[in-house]
Amino acid sequence: MSEVFALIDCNNFYVSCERVFNPKIESKPVVVLTNNDGCVVARSNEAKALGIGMGVPAFEVDDVFKKHNVEVFSSNYTLYADMSGRVMETLSTFTPAMEVYSIDEAFLNLGGIDGSLADYGRRIRRTVRKWTGLPVSIGIARTKTLAKIANHIAKKSPRYDGVLDLTDALDVGQVLATVPVEKVWGIGIRSTIKLKRAGINTALDLSRADVEWIKNCFGVIGVRTVYELRGECCYKLEDNPPARKSIVVSRMFGVPVESMEQLKEAAAGYAARAGERLREQGLAAGAQTVFVTTSRFIKNRYFNTHTVEFAVPTNDTVELIRAARGSIEKLYRKNCRFKKCGVVLLGLVPENRVQHGLFDDADREKSIRLMRAVDTINAKVSTPLRWAAEGLCQSWQAKFRRRTKQFTTLFADLPEVA
DNA sequence: TCTGGGGTCCTAGGACCC
DNA sequence: TCTGGGGTCCTAGGACCC
Helix, strand or coil: CCCCEEEEEECCHHHHHHHHCCHHHCCCCEEEECHHHCEEEEECHHHHHCCCCCCCEHHHHHHHHHHCCCEEECCCHHHHHHHHHHHHHHHCCCCCCEEEEECCEEEEECCCCCCCHHHHHHHHHHHHHHHHCCCEEEEEECCHHHHHHHHHHHHHCHHHCCEEECCCCCCHHHHHCCCEHHHCCCCCHHHHHHHHHCCCCEHHHHHCCCHHHHHHHHHHHHHHHHHHHCCCCCCCCCCCCCCCCCEEEEEEEEEEECCHHHHHHHHHHHHHHHHHHHHHCCEEEEEEEEEEEECCCCCCCCEEEEEEEEEEEECCHHHHHHHHHHHHHHHCCCCCCEEEEEEEEECCEEHHHCCCCCCCCCCHHHHHHHHHHHHHHHHHCCCCCCCHHHCCCCCCCCCCCCCCCCCCCCHHHCCCCC
């Protein structure tokens, strides 16, 4: 029996989260901005209709915001992550086999479902709406790539009412002919240019392309995409997500940073966040890379990285911060206006399988107790403990001028009904 | 003047080994 | 003047995803 995938995708996810707690903006144009209020990262349908593009810098569309009274929000990741958890929990009641693909998307295996798959999809859609307040679209097909396409069409064409099942479509080719090749999952900007140059303009064209030629130009990933469009499954459901291979914490600065001490504070803060994530996931890092950069948009950009390998894989924040500060000393340059830095943890291994070093003189037991104490306290308080190396004033912090409250994760921010 | 953050996989090429 | 061949491992960079 062949597979059946459903792709459930929240519509305009960040915008929809804001609307759940602010019904007044229901039919207005709404956008959510990235960190530092830099770029547009989510748009309501009304905002899309105004021609506001995905990823455009906010300052470029400022007059559109003003002219059309667009509701503009800073990112509120705490809220979005919590709402995402609610959606995923709801979806998990509909199938035992589910893959959380991103903050707002999940693949479900609907292999064993009797009766109409479209009806089942509509039930999922109604339930998510009722339990979380969020609208979703659902695409159903025999491969993930086709489910993505079905989802895309379900979202765009009102006549499907948010659910499209391609498994019983009489002519999938007819559907694929309506889909521009750049909308296919796995086809990005570079591939689109090459494909169009070769006369391949639609998903249907791509599904009929010569596999040898595809292999030469786009490698095995391209070949898999072609087979998936033909209905041959190349990507299984990953319901047991493989262990993480890296952890990155990086941020743009709210204002350019020029002093070494401030750069060290920022790097220390990111190392501390990265350490928290390591311990959350029960991992330890074999190496830490720090990178710094000036603006991408100036000539003579300075970008550089420095890596420290740990003798013994660690998830001790003290050790990560010490290494990060050392890296900044190597990377710092006078008269540079740094716009961003970041910490990357690599060589991740489960913390309970760390190979200890023969000449390791660190008191591992003590550091584990300290980290556990800090994590336990921070799980309970609304103002977490911070490391002195992170600095007190942090004037370089990114700006979130229009952020909403933590409606679902802080008692103090609970919405009030008048 | 303002331009995000966090991931994955694949490939080519170099280092190194026998 | 002649100067192998094949394998593995690692890394950097490209491309893509949300």
